[in-house]
Amino acid sequence: ESGSVQNGDAVRPLSSLGTLSSSFADFPSDQQQLQLLHSAILEDAFSKVIGDDSSKASSENLITTEGSKPQKKTKDISYRLGQRRALFGKRKQLSDYALVCGMFGIIAMVIETELSRTFYTKESIYSYVLKGLISISTAILLGLILMYHAREIQLFMVDNGADDWRIAMTFERILFIVLELLICAIHPIPGQYVFTWTAHLAFNYTASVDADVDIILSVPMFLRLYLIGRVMLLHSKLFTDASSRSIGALNKINFDTRFVMKTLMTICPGTVLLVFSVSCWIIAAWTVRVCESRYHDAQEVTSTFLGAMWLISITFLSIGYGDMVPHTYCGKGVCLLTGIMGAGCTALVVAVVARKSELTRAEKHVHNFMMDTQLYKKIKNTAANVLRETWLIYKNTKLVKKIDHARVRQHQRKFLQAIHQLRRLKMEQRKLTDQANTVADIAKTQNMLYDLVLDLQHRTGELDRRIMALEEKLDSILVRVQSLPVVLSQAIAKLQ
The missing domain is CATH 1.10.287.70 (Helix Hairpins)
Structure with missing residues (x-):
C-alpha cells in the first residue's frame, strides 16, 4: 500500500512506514522530544535536497526488496521530512486565515452594535445583513479551526510514525478543541431577542428591564483575540528555525505561546505592556459604554465613550475617585476584571522599571x-x-x-x-x-583558577618527564663510571 498527501488530505499509512511502526509504536512518551529533535535536525539537513522533489516522493511506491533497504530508508526519511515541512506551512496559513476571519467578525460586530444603537433597529435589513456576515465568518472560522487541528494531528502522526489518527486524540486534546470551538462559535444571531431582567431592590417595588441578548453574545467575541498569540508563535523565528528547536529540545524547553511572550517581555517589555494595556483599555471602555448606554439615560456619564474610558482608566490604576460608577452587572463585571488586570500590569511595570534601572x-x-x-x-x-x-x-x-x-x-x-x-x-x-x-565574578574567578591549575599540572608533568630523563642519563653515567676501572686495567695491561 502507498499513500500521498495532496492539498492537505488526511495522511494514509504507507507501506514504507511499516518497518518503522514497530520501532516507533513502542516508544515511551518521554522519548518524543528526542524524536522531534531528530526530525528537526534532519529537516534542516535535507531541506535543500527535498525542496523540489517532495511532491514526487509522495507519489512514488517504495520497493520492499532486501537489496534496496538503504535506498528505501532514505526515500522514507525524505518523504516524511517533505510531508512535515508542507504540514508546517499549511498550519501557518490556516492560523493566519483564522485570525483574519476572527478579526473580521469582531469588527463587523462592533459596527453593527454602533449602527443599531443610533441609525436603525435590530429588525432592519441592514442589521440582518451585518449579522449574516458575522455568522458566515464564524462558520468559516470554525472550519479553519477544525482544519488547523487536523494538520496538528497529521504532524503528530508524522513525528511519531503513527498509522491511525485516533492515537493522537487524547482527552486533553479533545477538550481543548471543543473549548476552542465553543469560544469561537459565540456571535450575535440575526434578529432581535430580549429577556426580562428583574432586580429585587430594598424597596417596595421590583425593578425590571428588557435585556438584549446581543450584548451577551457580542462581548465574548473578544475572546477570539487569543488567535493573535497562536499567529505570533507560528511566525516566530524561534519556532520556525530548526536549530532553535533542536537546542530547545536538548534543554527540554517547549516552544509555546508562553515562551514567546516571555521572550518578548525580555526583549521589549515596555512595548508589550503598552500594547496590552491600551488594548484592554479600549476594549473595556467600549464594553462598559455598550452595557450602560442601553439601560440608562443618554446624559449618564458612563453612556459616552470618553466617560467610559475615564471610568476604566481610574479603575485600571486602582484610583477610584467615585465620581462615576457602573449601574449594570455587565459594567460592574468589566470594571472588576479591569481592576484585576490593572493590579497585574502595575506589578509588571514596577518589575520592568526596577530591572531597567539596574546597572549593567x-x-x-x-x-x-x-x-x-x-x-x-x-x-x-x-x-x-x-x-x-x-x-x-x-x-x-x-x-x-x-x-x-x-x-x-x-x-x-x-x-x-x-x-x-x-x-x-x-x-x-x-x-x-x-x-x-557577585556570582558571575565568583564563577569567573573559579574558571581562572581552573585554568591555572591545569597549567600547573601540565608544567608539573613536563617537569616529571624531564626528571625521569635526567635520572636515566645519570644511571647511564653511573654504569659507565663503574665500568671505568675495568677499562683502565685492560688499557694498562695492553700497554705493558
Whole structure:
C-alpha cells in the first residue's frame, strides 16, 4: 500500500512506514522530544535536497526488496521530512486565515452594535445583513479551526510514525478543541431577542428591564483575540528555525505561546505592556459604554465613550475617585476584571522599571572601582587625622610647660572621632568588596583558577618527564663510571 498527501488530505499509512511502526509504536512518551529533535535536525539537513522533489516522493511506491533497504530508508526519511515541512506551512496559513476571519467578525460586530444603537433597529435589513456576515465568518472560522487541528494531528502522526489518527486524540486534546470551538462559535444571531431582567431592590417595588441578548453574545467575541498569540508563535523565528528547536529540545524547553511572550517581555517589555494595556483599555471602555448606554439615560456619564474610558482608566490604576460608577452587572463585571488586570500590569511595570534601572555588569565594575577609590582616599585622610591628633595630644601634654586641659580634651575628642570614622570607612570598604563579589565574578574567578591549575599540572608533568630523563642519563653515567676501572686495567695491561 502507498499513500500521498495532496492539498492537505488526511495522511494514509504507507507501506514504507511499516518497518518503522514497530520501532516507533513502542516508544515511551518521554522519548518524543528526542524524536522531534531528530526530525528537526534532519529537516534542516535535507531541506535543500527535498525542496523540489517532495511532491514526487509522495507519489512514488517504495520497493520492499532486501537489496534496496538503504535506498528505501532514505526515500522514507525524505518523504516524511517533505510531508512535515508542507504540514508546517499549511498550519501557518490556516492560523493566519483564522485570525483574519476572527478579526473580521469582531469588527463587523462592533459596527453593527454602533449602527443599531443610533441609525436603525435590530429588525432592519441592514442589521440582518451585518449579522449574516458575522455568522458566515464564524462558520468559516470554525472550519479553519477544525482544519488547523487536523494538520496538528497529521504532524503528530508524522513525528511519531503513527498509522491511525485516533492515537493522537487524547482527552486533553479533545477538550481543548471543543473549548476552542465553543469560544469561537459565540456571535450575535440575526434578529432581535430580549429577556426580562428583574432586580429585587430594598424597596417596595421590583425593578425590571428588557435585556438584549446581543450584548451577551457580542462581548465574548473578544475572546477570539487569543488567535493573535497562536499567529505570533507560528511566525516566530524561534519556532520556525530548526536549530532553535533542536537546542530547545536538548534543554527540554517547549516552544509555546508562553515562551514567546516571555521572550518578548525580555526583549521589549515596555512595548508589550503598552500594547496590552491600551488594548484592554479600549476594549473595556467600549464594553462598559455598550452595557450602560442601553439601560440608562443618554446624559449618564458612563453612556459616552470618553466617560467610559475615564471610568476604566481610574479603575485600571486602582484610583477610584467615585465620581462615576457602573449601574449594570455587565459594567460592574468589566470594571472588576479591569481592576484585576490593572493590579497585574502595575506589578509588571514596577518589575520592568526596577530591572531597567539596574546597572549593567560593566557599569557595576566602574561604580565599584570609583567607590573603592573614594573610600581609599577617605581612609588615608582619616588615618592621617588619627596620626595628627595623636601628635597634638602628645605635644600638648609632654612638650609644653603648662598643660591646657581644654585643648587636650578637644584633641582627644577629635582623636576618638577619627578612630570611629576610620572603623566605619573600613566597614564600608568591606561591604563594597562583598557586593563586588557577585556570582558571575565568583564563577569567573573559579574558571581562572581552573585554568591555572591545569597549567600547573601540565608544567608539573613536563617537569616529571624531564626528571625521569635526567635520572636515566645519570644511571647511564653511573654504569659507565663503574665500568671505568675495568677499562683502565685492560688499557694498562695492553700497554705493558
